[in-house]
Amino acid sequence: MQPRTRVKLTTLDNREAILDGWAENLSVSARLKRVAKVVVWFWAIAAFTVLLPILHFILPPALLLCGACAGLAVWRQARIVRDARGPCPSCGEPLSFPLLVRRERMKDTCPSCRHSFRISFDQSANA
Numbered sequence: 770m771q772p773r774t775r776v777k778l779t780t781l782d783n784r785e786a787i788l789d790g791w792a793e794n795l796s797v798s799a800r801l802k803r804v805a806k807v808v809v810w811f812w813a814i815a816a817f818t819v820l821l822p823i824l825h826f827i828l829p830p831a832l833l834l835c836g837a838c839a840g841l842a843v844w845r846q847a848r849i850v851r852d853a854r855g856p857c858p859s860c861g862e863p864l865s866f867p868l869l870v871r872r873e874r875m876k877d878t879c880p881s882c883r884h885s886f887r888i889s890f891d892q893s894a895n896a
């Protein structure tokens with residue numbers, strides 16, 4: 770069972786709202802599966818683009834490189850929060866984030882009022 774966690778949204782004028790979500794620390798095997806999924810997609814598309822005239826000089830190497838970079842980015846996602854829900858700190862409209870990846874300095878914008886807010890994770894759920 771995944772532990773519940775809290776995600777705090779803070780606007781520039783320091784209004785705050787708390788979202789509830791499910792914290793998940795990904796195991797090495799789960800991270801490898803996520804990396805493999807991303808890399809295989811990029812490299813499969815790269816293999817397909819070999820068949821395209823002229824573009825096959827640019828697209829396959831670019832997609833191979835992008836696949837490696839995307840795989841590295843996914844590998845760094847060791848801690849995630851799924852299904853975070855709560856109100857917007859500015860307008861109170863319900864917000865929903867299906868997947869949040871824990872990083873420094875996360876920002877987003879409310880789709881209703883267009884105010885931006887900073888996203889920070891509950892420190893107790895970082896273990």
Ligand SMILES: [Zn+2]
Pocket residue numbers: 857858859860861862879880881882883884
């Ligand atoms: Zn809003």
